[in-house]
Amino acid sequence: MAVWTLGLNHRTAPIDLRERFAFASEKLEQSLQGLRQSFATHKEVAILSTCNRTEIYCAGDAVHWPETLAWLAQTGQTQVDVLKSHTYRMEGDASARHAFRVASGLDSMVLGESQILGQLKDAVRLAANTGALGTTLNQLFQRSFAVAKEVRSSTDIGAHSISMAAASVRLASRIFERIQDTHVLFVGAGDMIELCVAHFAAKSPRSITIANRSAERAEALAALHGGRCMALADLPTRLHEFDVVISCTASTLPLIGLGAVNRALRARKNRPIFMVDLAVPRDIEPEVKSLSDVYLYTVDDLTEVINSGQSHRKEAVVDAEAIIDEGVQKFMSWLDHRTHVPVIQELRVQADAWRQTELARARKQIEKGQDIESVLESLSVGVMKKMLNGPLRELHHAEGAHRQHTLETVRHMFLNT
Secondary structure, eight states, X not given: OEEEEEEEETTTSOHHHHGGGOOOGGGHHHHHHHHHHTSSSOOEEEEEEOSSEEEEEEEESSOOHHHHHXXXXXXXXXXXXXXXXXXXXXXXXXXXXXXXXXXXXXXXSSTTOSHHHHHHHHHHHHHHHTTOOOHHHHHHHHHHHXXXXXXXXXXXXXXXXXXXXXXXXXXXXHHOXXXXXXXXXXXXXXXXXXXXXXXXXXXXXXXXXXXXXXXXXXXXXXXXXXOEEEOGGGHHHHGGGOSEEEEOOOOSSOSBOHHHHHHHHHHTTTOOEEEEEOOSSOSBOGGGGGSTTEEEEETGGGHHHHHTTGGGGHHHHHHHHXXXXXXXXXXXXXXXXXXXXXXXXXXXXXXXXXXXXXXHHHHHHHHTTOOHHHHHHHHHHHHHHXXXXXXXXXXXXXXXXXXXXXXXXXXXXXXXX
8 A cells, every 4th residue: 555645835835836725624525526536546535735735645556646746736727847846745654754743743834833733633534524534544644643642742842832823923013112002903713813812912902803704703702802893894994993914714815905905004194004914825915015014924924933933942853753753663564564454355255265165065964964073074174175275285386495485484374383
C-alpha cells in the first residue's frame, strides 16, 4: 500500500495562489468525491484546507502523482506546471512524517500552535463520514493525533507561542499608541475571530463591534466581551467608524472593497485605519494596501512578528522531532505488515475451503452409516494431506541453495525449529 501527500502552504506559495485552492467547508464533501473519481481505481483520500495550507493525502495500490496534480490544478483553475512549482510532494515515510509534524504544530506559521490539530481532526472526520477514508489513512491520522498529544504533553513546543491574534494586537500597537482609544471591528465570528476578540478585549478598546452573517453567533461573542453587533450589509456605510478592522470569514469573495475603504478614509479625514485580513480567500481587496493611511496586513505579513518568539522553542523542536521519528517508524512498520494481508486472506480462504471439503466428505460417510471413528480418521488424514501437499511438493522439487532455504522454512513453520 502506498501513501502520498500533495500540498502548498505559506512557505511554498503566495496568498494570491493559495486562495485559489481554499476549499469552502460546505463544498468539501463534493471535492472529496471528485478527487476519488479522478483516479482509475479506488483510493483513500482526505483534504486539509486552512488559511495557511491546502493538502491532499492519498493511499492506494501505488502513488499516482499525475492524476493528483491534474485534479488539484483543475480545481484551482491553474496550469499544472505553475502549480507544480509551488507544491511539495511526499510519499511513504516522508508523507507520514509530514502529517505528524502538521498535527504537532511543527509545520505551522505559528510554531507549536494547537489550532491546526482541530482543523486536521475535522478534515479526517469529514473524509470518514463521506466514505473517503480507509484503513491506511485512518491509521496514519490516528497515529498523528497520538503523536501530537505526546509532543504537546512531553515538550514545551507551545511555550512562548505568538498567535496570529496576539500578532495582530502587537501590530495595532505600533500604529495606535493607545489601543484603549480605538474602536475595533471584527468581521466574522469563527474560531480565529474569537481568539482575536479575546486578545483585543484584554487591551480594553473604546468599543468592540462584530459583524457576521449569523446574528446569533455574533451576539453571543459580543455579549461575552461587552461588545455590540452590526449587519454585514452595513459595512460600506459604517466602515469609517472604526480604527481597527480584523476580518476572517469563509466568504469566497471580498467583503470590503477598495471603494468602501476610500470613502471611509474621506469620512475619517484621513485618520489611519489598521486592517488585518486573516481569511483565505481574502476578505479585503488587495488593492486597499496601496491607499495612504491604510495599514493592511494579511496572514503572510504576520510572519515577522510571529517568528520573533520562535527561537525560545528550538530545544522543544528537537525533542518533538524525536517523538515524531519514532511514530513514523512504527507507522511504516505497520504499513509494511499490511502488504502481507492479501496473502494471509488467501491462506485463510484456502484453508477454509479444505476444511469444508473434508467436512462435506465426512458427512456423506456418516449418512452412509460408516463407523464414526473411521470417519474421523479419514477426516483428519484428508486435512493433513491437503496441508502438507504444498510443502512436500516444494521439498521434492527444490534444488541447490533453494532446497536448503525451503528445508529451513518448512522446519520453522511446521516443526518450530
